[in-house]
Amino acid sequence: MSASSADAGEQLAGSTSEASLRRTEARSIEIEAQIAKDPSGFRVMTGDRPTGNLHLGHYFGSLANRVRIQDAGVDTFILIADYQVITDRDGTGPIHERVLGMLADYLAIGLDPSRTTIYAHSAVPALNQLLLPFLSLVTDAELRRNPTVKAELEATGDRPMSGLLLTYPVHQAADILFCKANLVPVGKDQLPHLEQTRVVARRFDERYGRVDPDRPVFPQAEALLSTASTVLGLDGTKMSKTKGNVIEIGMDADTTAKLIKKAVTDSDRHISYDPQNRPEVSNLLLLASLCTGQDPVAVAEGIGDGGGGTLKRVVTEAVNEFFAPIRARRTELAADPGALIDVLRRGNAQANEVADATLAEVRQAMNMVY
Numbered sequence: 001m002s003a004s005s006a007d008a009g010e011q012l013a014g015s016t017s018e019a020s021l022r023r024t025e026a027r028s029i030e031i032e033a034q035i036a037k038d039p040s041g042f043r044v045m046t047g048d049r050p051t052g053n054l055h056l057g058h059y060f061g062s063l064a065n066r067v068r069i070q071d072a073g074v075d076t077f078i079l080i081a082d083y084q085v086i087t088d089r090d091g092t093g094p095i096h097e098r099v100l101g102m103l104a105d106y107l108a109i110g111l112d113p114s115r116t117t118i119y120a121h122s123a124v125p126a127l128n129q130l131l132l133p134f135l136s137l138v139t140d141a142e143l144r145r146n147p148t149v150k151a152e153l154e155a156t157g158d159r160p161m162s163g164l165l166l167t168y169p170v171h172q173a174a175d176i177l178f179c180k181a182n183l184v185p186v187g188k189d190q191l192p193h194l195e196q197t198r199v200v201a202r203r204f205d206e207r208y209g210r211v212d213p214d215r216p217v218f219p220q221a222e223a224l225l226s227t228a229s230t231v232l233g234l235d236g237t238k239m240s241k242t243k244g245n246v247i248e249i250g251m252d253a254d255t256t257a258k259l260i261k262k263a264v265t266d267s268d269r270h271i272s273y274d275p276q277n278r279p280e281v282s283n284l285l286l287l288a289s290l291c292t293g294q295d296p297v298a299v300a301e302g303i304g305d306g307g308g309g310t311l312k313r314v315v316t317e318a319v320n321e322f323f324a325p326i327r328a329r330r331t332e333l334a335a336d337p338g339a340l341i342d343v344l345r346r347g348n349a350q351a352n353e354v355a356d357a358t359l360a361e362v363r364q365a366m367n368m369v370y
Contacts, residue, residue, distance in 0.1 A: 024191065028225040031183065039073035044224070045181030047079030050098040051089075054105045055246035056319070057231045057239035060290050065185060065228060067110040076116040077179045077351070078106065080344075083121040083128070087165045088156050100340045105249050108330035113343050117179075119351035120344060126355035127178040133362060134170050134177075137203040138196070143169060148193045173197040178355045182219040187226050194223050208365045217358075217365050231287055234263040236280035250330050253320040260284075260316045265308035273300045281311065288315045291322035 035042060046066060048054070054063065070076050080099055085092055099120060106118060121127070143149060146169045153161055164171075176184055176197050184194055201218035210216055232238060233245030240246065247256055264280040273296045275282040282296070289296040303310050333340060363369050 021188065021191070024223050025225055027222060031222065031224055035069075035072050035074060039075075042183045043075045043077065043179065043181045044069055044183045044185065045077045045079070045176050045179055045221075046185050047081050047175065048102060049081045049084045050095060050102045051085055051093075052098065052241035053101055053248040053250060055239060055241065055248045056287070057233075057246065059109065059249055060231050061228050062185065062226065063105075063109050065226065066116075069185070069224075070111060070116050074183070077181060078111065078116055078118045079175055080118065080120045081175070084168070084171065087162065087168050087171075088152055088159070099344070100337055101250070101334070103340050103344055104330050104333040107333050107340075107343070108326045109249070113347060117350045117354075118344065118347040120348060121175075123344075123348040124178070124351045124355050126352065126359040127174055129359055130174040130178055130362065131167070131170060133204070133208075133366065134174055134200050135167060137200050137207065138170060140166075142196070142199075143167065146192060146196060147189070148172075169193055169196045170200065173200045176221050177201060177218045178358050179351070180219055180354075180358065182221055183224050184221050185224045185226060191223060194221060197221055204362075204365075208362075211361050211364050217361055229286055229290065231290070232279065232283040234259060236264050236283060247319065249323065250327060250334075252327070253324070256320055256323075257316045260312050260319070263312060263315075265311065269307040270305050271300045271303040271307070271311050273297045281308075284311055284315045288318040291318035 031042075044066075046062070048058070066076065066078065080102055082092070082095055082099055085095060103118065107113070111118065143166050148169055149161075149166060152165055152168065156165075172193060173196060176194075177200065184197075186194055198220050201216065201220055204218060205216040208217075233240060233243060234247070235243070235245045237243065237245065247259055251259075263284060265284070266278060266281060268278070268281075271281060271285070272278065273282050273285050275286075285296040285299050288294070288299045292299070299314065303314060360369075
């Protein structure tokens with residue numbers, strides 16, 4: 001088995017070897033350097049499920065990086081994955097409001113629809129039609145080993161696995177491949193999933209061939225590993241909408257202050273940045289650091305023996321000052337849902353044009369043009 005094949009086997013089984021991870025990290029550094037020199041060779045695809053309002057963990061974990069990539073000149077596609085909402089739910093919930101709210105967040109933080117294609121899953125039929133040939137390229141065992149499927153299934157308790165949940169990795173492969181994205185911003189835990197997309201692309205080429213002899217129909221998408229700091233929830237655990245431990249991007253200053261006031265700290269009045277031994281305090285210091293640009297150790301030194309009360313005041317001021325212009329912009333955007341719909345429809349049209357062209361190429365490769 002070749003090195004790349006071995007990596008694929010490990011990642012599809014749900015683990016990533018240290019050697020493979022080091023190669024991916026090194027390649028990510030190379031890609032960043034290439035983007036700085038010439039971004040024209042890259043197309044990025046990423047997105048979110050509209051299951052609730054976006055929060056500060058989303059912003060510092062991925063959203064700010066999307067704006068950076070856009071501003072660097074990389075062609076960017078961002079999916080509002082409304083179809084994926086029902087992978088583990090009995091209904092769509094207030095999906096219309098959540099899609100528009102997510103779009104308002106995107107625009108408020110600086111994503112520009114004239115440079116970034118923002119579109120909804122359900123509005124791009126050709127994207128979803130790719131599922132049929134793609135499903136023929138994967139096995140039941142591979143899907144069940146995928147860590148994304150495992151994690152989603154565990155989160156649903158004893159609920160039976162739906163066909164949509166089982167095939168979730170193939171849906172995401174279609175999301176990436178329909179626009180021929182060759183770069184996907186991911187965390188280390190998402191590498192096995194990206195490898196499933198790469199496997200689908202390789203197998204399509206092996207089974208159905210090429211329209212152009214000099215290139216496969218689909219590129220091998222590469223990972224752009226995230227270097228963003230992980231912001232925990234206000235209780236010191238993973239930030240999650242379902243836990244109620246988040247600060248939403250669109251929250252007002254007073255609500256933000258009330259939530260931070262309830263944040264978990266500890267009994268030591270001397271504030272220090274020690275993520276291992278003082279995770280809750282250190283998380284608040286990190287949040288202040290991200291909002292002010294000041295090192296978290298320096299933030300802690302500035303507070304000194306001020307205790308948890310002073311720490312929370314500093315964090316509240318930092319968060320509210322940083323997000324004030326974003327929130328003001330978001331309020332303006334949310335007040336005009338018709339304009340948001342227009343933005344989404346333009347993005348949908350752009351995505352459909354790309355998807356239709358890709359599907360036509362797929363049908364040609366499969367000898368299904370009649």
